[in-house]
Amino acid sequence: MQLRPVGADALLLEVDHPLDWFAALAAERAAGRLPVTDIVPGARTVLLDGVSDATSLAARLADWSFDPASVPPQPPLTVPVHFDGVDLPFVAELAGVSVDRVVDVLIGTDLQVAFCGFAPGFAYLRGLPWSVPRLDTPRTKVPAGAVALAAEFAGIYPTASPGGWRIVGHSDAKLFDVDRTPPALMTPGRTVRFAKA
Numbered sequence: 362m363q364l365r366p367v368g369a370d371a372l373l374l375e376v377d378h379p380l381d382w383f384a385a386l387a388a389e390r391a392a393g394r395l396p397v398t399d400i401v402p403g404a405r406t407v408l409l410d411g412v413s414d415a416t417s418l419a420a421r422l423a424d425w426s427f428d429p430a431s432v433p434p435q436p437p438l439t440v441p442v443h444f445d446g447v448d449l450p451f452v453a454e455l456a457g458v459s460v461d462r463v464v465d466v467l468i469g470t471d472l473q474v475a476f477c478g479f480a481p482g483f484a485y486l487r488g489l490p491w492s493v494p495r496l497d498t499p500r501t502k503v504p505a506g507a508v509a510l511a512a513e514f515a516g517i518y519p520t521a522s523p524g525g526w527r528i529v530g531h532s533d534a535k536l537f538d539v540d541r542t543p544p545a546l547m548t549p550g551r552t553v554r555f556a557k558a
Contacts, residue, residue: 364419367408372415374407374422380475380550381429382407388432402476402549404485435551437471440517440534441558442508448527452510456491464557466490467529472515472553477545482519482537484547489513499525506531508555532558 362382363375376382383402386409389395397418398411412418444464453460472486493510500523503509507518509526518524519536536546547553 372409384432385427437552439554442530442532442555443558444530446529449529468555474547474551486515495525
């Protein structure tokens with residue numbers, strides 16, 4: 362692990378398993394032993410924001426260890442998907458299988474929320490068996506609910522926006538709701554399963 366200060370009140374941890382660190386640190390915060398405002402996992406990092414004494418917390422974390430198995434997992438989330446995406450044939454050709462087989466693999470794969478970003482409610486889901494290239498030229502508008510693939514990630518667009526991911530379907534799931542706790546349906550570390558809608 363490497364620690365780096367970010368401004369006056371944040372620390373960035375570069376770690377091998379950010380979701381394990383996120384879960385353990387979130388448990389420490391929930392128990393009142395970690396005075397931070399927010400914990401944000403990334404692809405290879407965890408950001409601790411709202412740190413009142415970054416120097417002393419950095420010293421504490423430098424020698425800190427935890428057992429990832431001691432943090433209970435969140436229950437899996439099943440998201441209904443209509444597999445009618447314009448890019449399904451491309452993904453099938455890339456994978457060397459039929460469109461039906463792509464759908465079978467997508468509904469048979471446990472995905473995990475690696476981190477969130479891009480837009481409120483957008484989760485980067487890892488666990489795909491293929492790496493899917495982005496479009497050469499992004500679409501100017503991807504509809505809300507579009508289920509798409511890019512590189513080693515799957516994701517669902519929470520709102521209409523430009524995007525260069527390959528669309529394989531759509532979902533009616535409400536991905537972000539300010540009146541829900543937490544507002545994002547998919548949170549880091551959670552297992553997500555697609556199901557045929």
